[in-house]
Amino acid sequence: MKKFILLLIVLVLIVTMLVPSVLAESKNTVTIWSWRGQDAEVWQKVENEMKKQGVDIKIEFTPVMQTEYDSKVNLSLQTMTGPDLVYSRRLPGGYMQTLIENSLYLPLNEKIDLSNFPQAALNSVTYNGKAYGVPFAVQVVGIFYNKDIYAKYNLSIPKTWDELVSNAEVLQKNGITPFFVAGKEAWILNMQHAMCGVSILGPEWIKDLTEGKTNFLDPKWIDLNRKLNDLKKYYQDGFMANSNPDQDAAFAFGQSAMVFFGIWGYQNWKTFNPDINVGYFMVPPARADQKPYAYTYMDGAIAMTSSVKNKELANKVLEFVATPKFGTIFSNVTFNISAVPGAETPDDPLFKIVVDAYNNHASPYVYWVGSVFTTQKPSLGEDVLSPGMQAMYLGKITPEELAKMAQDAISQWYVPLMKK
Amino acid sequence: MKLKQGHLAIFILPAMILYTIFIIYPLISSLFLSLYSWSGVGEKIFIGFKNFQEIFNGFFRKEFFNALFHNLYFFIVVTTLELGLGFFIALMLATKIKGSRVFKVVTYIPNAIPIVLVGFMWGLFLNPQVGLINQTFRALGLDSLAQPWLGDPNLALSTIMLVNVWRNLGFYVLVLFAAILNVSPDLIDAAYIDGANNWKVIWHIIFPLTFSTIRTLIILLFIWSFNTFDIIYSLIGVQAGPIRSTDVLGTLFYRTAFGGLGSSATDMGLGAAVTVCIFSIVMPVSVLYVYLIEKKKRSI
Amino acid sequence: MLKLGRYRNIIVGVLLCIYCMINLIPFLMIIMNSFKSMRDIFLKPFSFPMKPLVQNYVDAWNQGRIGTGYLNSTLIAVISVIGIIIISSMFAYAISKYEFPGRQTLYTYCMLGLALPVRLAVIPIFILMKNLGLVNSRLGLIIIYVSVNIPFSVFLLKNFIDGVPNEIEEAAQIDGANAIQIYWKIILPLIRPALLIVSIVCFVGVWNDFFFPLIFINDRSKATITLAVSTFFGDYSNQWNLLFAGLSLSIMPSIVLFLIFSKQFIAGMTQGAIIK
Numbered sequence: 001m002k003k004f005i006l007l008l009i010v011l012v013l014i015v016t017m018l019v020p021s022v023l024a025e026s027k028n029t030v031t032i033w034s035w036r037g038q039d040a041e042v043w044q045k046v047e048n049e050m051k052k053q054g055v056d057i058k059i060e061f062t063p064v065m066q067t068e069y070d071s072k073v074n075l076s077l078q079t080m081t082g083p084d085l086v087y088s089r090r091l092p093g094g095y096m097q098t099l100i101e102n103s104l105y106l107p108l109n110e111k112i113d114l115s116n117f118p119q120a121a122l123n124s125v126t127y128n129g130k131a132y133g134v135p136f137a138v139q140v141v142g143i144f145y146n147k148d149i150y151a152k153y154n155l156s157i158p159k160t161w162d163e164l165v166s167n168a169e170v171l172q173k174n175g176i177t178p179f180f181v182a183g184k185e186a187w188i189l190n191m192q193h194a195m196c197g198v199s200i201l202g203p204e205w206i207k208d209l210t211e212g213k214t215n216f217l218d219p220k221w222i223d224l225n226r227k228l229n230d231l232k233k234y235y236q237d238g239f240m241a242n243s244n245p246d247q248d249a250a251f252a253f254g255q256s257a258m259v260f261f262g263i264w265g266y267q268n269w270k271t272f273n274p275d276i277n278v279g280y281f282m283v284p285p286a287r288a289d290q291k292p293y294a295y296t297y298m299d300g301a302i303a304m305t306s307s308v309k310n311k312e313l314a315n316k317v318l319e320f321v322a323t324p325k326f327g328t329i330f331s332n333v334t335f336n337i338s339a340v341p342g343a344e345t346p347d348d349p350l351f352k353i354v355v356d357a358y359n360n361h362a363s364p365y366v367y368w369v370g371s372v373f374t375t376q377k378p379s380l381g382e383d384v385l386s387p388g389m390q391a392m393y394l395g396k397i398t399p400e401e402l403a404k405m406a407q408d409a410i411s412q413w414y415v416p417l418m419k420k
Numbered sequence: 421m422k423l424k425q426g427h428l429a430i431f432i433l434p435a436m437i438l439y440t441i442f443i444i445y446p447l448i449s450s451l452f453l454s455l456y457s458w459s460g461v462g463e464k465i466f467i468g469f470k471n472f473q474e475i476f477n478g479f480f481r482k483e484f485f486n487a488l489f490h491n492l493y494f495f496i497v498v499t500t501l502e503l504g505l506g507f508f509i510a511l512m513l514a515t516k517i518k519g520s521r522v523f524k525v526v527t528y529i530p531n532a533i534p535i536v537l538v539g540f541m542w543g544l545f546l547n548p549q550v551g552l553i554n555q556t557f558r559a560l561g562l563d564s565l566a567q568p569w570l571g572d573p574n575l576a577l578s579t580i581m582l583v584n585v586w587r588n589l590g591f592y593v594l595v596l597f598a599a600i601l602n603v604s605p606d607l608i609d610a611a612y613i614d615g616a617n618n619w620k621v622i623w624h625i626i627f628p629l630t631f632s633t634i635r636t637l638i639i640l641l642f643i644w645s646f647n648t649f650d651i652i653y654s655l656i657g658v659q660a661g662p663i664r665s666t667d668v669l670g671t672l673f674y675r676t677a678f679g680g681l682g683s684s685a686t687d688m689g690l691g692a693a694v695t696v697c698i699f700s701i702v703m704p705v706s707v708l709y710v711y712l713i714e715k716k717k718r719s720i
Numbered sequence: 721m722l723k724l725g726r727y728r729n730i731i732v733g734v735l736l737c738i739y740c741m742i743n744l745i746p747f748l749m750i751i752m753n754s755f756k757s758m759r760d761i762f763l764k765p766f767s768f769p770m771k772p773l774v775q776n777y778v779d780a781w782n783q784g785r786i787g788t789g790y791l792n793s794t795l796i797a798v799i800s801v802i803g804i805i806i807i808s809s810m811f812a813y814a815i816s817k818y819e820f821p822g823r824q825t826l827y828t829y830c831m832l833g834l835a836l837p838v839r840l841a842v843i844p845i846f847i848l849m850k851n852l853g854l855v856n857s858r859l860g861l862i863i864i865y866v867s868v869n870i871p872f873s874v875f876l877l878k879n880f881i882d883g884v885p886n887e888i889e890e891a892a893q894i895d896g897a898n899a900i901q902i903y904w905k906i907i908l909p910l911i912r913p914a915l916l917i918v919s920i921v922c923f924v925g926v927w928n929d930f931f932f933p934l935i936f937i938n939d940r941s942k943a944t945i946t947l948a949v950s951t952f953f954g955d956y957s958n959q960w961n962l963l964f965a966g967l968s969l970s971i972m973p974s975i976v977l978f979l980i981f982s983k984q985f986i987a988g989m990t991q992g993a994i995i996k
Contacts, residue, residue, distance in 0.1 A: 065954035071679035076938045081856040102461045238548035241571020245958030427899045435811035442867035446841035512732045515722045525982045526740045532978040534928035536946045555765045695840040706835030
């Protein structure tokens with residue numbers, strides 16, 4: 001008798017296991033993966049909008065942790081267990097290239113109209129003449145600061161690096177943490193270096209680097225390393241143990257005055273603290289006669305994967321993503337700059353400043369995301385600056401050694417910098 | 421007794437089929453895979469022993485031996501703490517008659533939770549600014565003790581080990597307690613009558629008689645220390661920062677085989693080679709262990 | 721057992737109490753913090769939540785998909801354990817009580833598995849599952865868990881079955897029973913204590929596992945509780961109030977279950993795990 005009951009329970013459990021998966025294989029669901037958890041609301045609105053247009057659709061949006069995203073996508077696409085649509089990275093870039101070369105991303109349907117997009121956006125998704133995704137956002141990174149704190153201590157936007165340091169000095173003397181840095185997340189340190197580089201080294205220098213006219217052992221590069229290393233005394237105590245969410249919370253709650261980050265953080269800060277007054281400035285150059293630059297890049301695109309189950313519906317979604325309406329929804333929910341031209345942007349002062357930086361001050365040459373230095377391994381970002389910045393901040397290597405690390409790594413595969 | 425062929429098949433085959441296909445075959449396959457380079461998609465490229473060359477002499481050497489060293493360090497410190505403290509607490513429990521049931525249950529509670537969840541729990545407590553540990557120090561005026569526990573390369577691994585001990589100690593306390601109780605009370609009473617004090621009783625009677633249990637536990641701890649992964653994943657992440665100071669062979673393997681931000685190489689062949697190395701370290705000890713329990717069983 | 725003087729007794733009592741507090745206080749802090757708002761957690765860490773925010777629990781349950789996690793973990797663990805018990809006991813019975821060529825070799829072959837750290841073979845297992853189409857499936861996990869636990873279970877069960885006197889079986893055989901009937905009606909009831917130990921150890925092992933779900937499961941609806949909490953921590957890493965509530969939801973029931981069944985649980989784990 002007891003065994004019979006046990007068997008019954010088991011049967012019930014097995015049935016409950018199978019039934020939901022059968023139901024979930026609904027013909028009207030399109031699944032999307034992203035590293036951007038904050039976009040959930042965007043896709044809800046997209047679903048509503050598409051339903052209004054008469055499309056019977058349900059969009060299932062799944063965020064995946066930033067640090068696991070690329071490997072999870074890779075693995076799942078290989079095993080054909082991936083989603084219909086995915087947020088892809090950009091070209092040039094190793095991740096996207098590998099997936100395209102292995103036919104894990106499908107080329108876009110001709111019906112999807114990309115003619116309005118600026119050439120730079122199209123370049124980030126085109127491989128061998130075919131487009132593999134619809135670009136969704138442009139990111140702008142730089143220094144975001146708490147306007148109220150700045151006002152309280154009569155600080156103004158620094159025009160040179162030294163002014164930035166003296167601002168930090170004033171703040172520290174008054175008991176405010178000048179910069180909150182999430183040292184545990186190496187990619188943030190990587191980004192910090194890159195955003196400083198476009199102003200302090202300048203696009204001309206980076207162009208020379210790209211063409212092989214100078215290399216990473218250049219004293220200018222070492223000097224930048226040193227500047228950053230010297231800045232760490234203005235970071236919060238124990239900064240190597242803090243991660244991104246700590247940074248967001250500390251900045252939002254006014255415990256620190258400045259962060260090195262990107263505009264995508266704005267949504268989070270406002271959610272934590274709707275009263276926060278955020279400002280932005282580009283990292284100031286070394287000398288007053290130089291121009292500051294902003295690091296901007298194509299964040300990525302929405303691509304269709306080889307695991308797609310609902311191809312027709314997924315195509316409809318992609319068509320929508322290429323329209324200004326999507327851009328409007330996206331911008332207004334996330335306060336990010338949509339890649340789609342013609343989107344209506346939110347009437348927000350910070351947003352306007354950041355858009356201005358993108359339109360008028362973007363550095364034409366970069367060395368982090370979207371640069372030639374990240375197309376192969378060892379990549380300048382992940383394999384050199386990420387661990388290298390951590391090691392330098394921890395005092396394990398010197399600024400000179402960090403430079404040597406970069407040179408040794410990149411000269412292994414990047415032809416212009418190879419030892420002659 | 422003899423058995424009909426058909427019945428034999430029914431009894432033996434399911435276990436053997438599953439075991440062979442999903443355990444033995446993959447292990448052997450790992451050996452072969454280690455001779456290839458393979459990113460997971462596309463072609464496998466045969467490269468002979470090159471993966472091992474990289475591990476012992478090439479670019480992977482530093483990372484591999486760093487992780488290996490951490491596993492050994494982990495084993496030594498954790499074993500000493502868990503068995504040492506465990507024995508001490510078990511002894512203390514042995515002096516109590518009343519309430520030992522309650523103590524036993526409370527001792528084991530952390531052990532009832534998956535390690536991963538213990539890791540997430542302590543991750544929150546160890547946050548340098550708002551975590552409870554540092555908040556407590558600050559509240560007590562001991563500001564200097566409020567360290568970035570998981571951010572300082574000198575402290576991170578030790579902190580992880582302490583969390584591990586917190587979770588697992590209960591198991592060792594109970595096992596050792598059972599072993600201590602197995603010592604015949606007559607022996608102890610006789611010793612007391614002979615005038616021995618407690619320390620002598622412990623050192624000359626209890627310890628030797630529980631030694632075989634302790635030895636078994638040490639061997640188990642060796643095997644388990646080399647399997648560490650969950651706690652590091654939940655407290656630090658697979659990158660095993662800061663600057664790989666908490667890297668162990670488990671995280672190194674995962675990173676190499678499955679990638680993730682910050683892997684220095686993503687190659688399943690190389691991952692398999694790491695596996696083979698771990699294997700050759702752990703296997704002899706495991707075999708020793710199986711041998712010992714078979715021997716013990718036969719001698720009963 | 722050991723005797724102590726009066727003062728030492730008190731010291732020992734105090735030390736044991738301190739040890740107990742170290743074990744218990746973290747859980748109390750989780751519960752306490754799970755009822756606070758984020759601001760309070762950051763700014764007033766030691767305060768008692770005067771207005772408990774039960775909403776935290778509701779949100780954590782929904783966003784963290786804790787319910788789904790429990791369902792999946794239970795499903796996978798129960799089915800795995802049933803599979804393990806049946807398959808291992810059949811094998812152990814045949815090896816123990818019947819003579820056939822290759823019997824000792826087969827047993828040694830099976831015992832090899834005790835010494836092998838299976839996690840390391842995950843890459844080929846992954847490839848195997850991919851070819852079978854079982855990646856991202858709970859069935860795949862169940863198959864892995866059953867296979868992994870066979871050596872340990874066989875070892876434990878065989879020892880126990882060895883202790884069953886042959887006369888009982890011989891008597892049954894004379895009465896005309898065949899092997900399957902003997903197995904089902906006689907042997908299994910006799911080895912019930914060993915089956916219990918195997919069930920507990922394997923159930924706990926499967927329930928607590930994180931490694932295999934991490935690698936194999938992509939679908940949120942199929943996540944086990946460990947994977948669900950891990951994902952939750954990744955998604956909501958800045959909402960500490962929800963994180964604490966999520967932890968509470970995923971930990972407390974295990975603790976309560978443990979407290980109820982503590983006797984069997986402890987007996988099973990300490991005896992069984994030694995052999996594992």
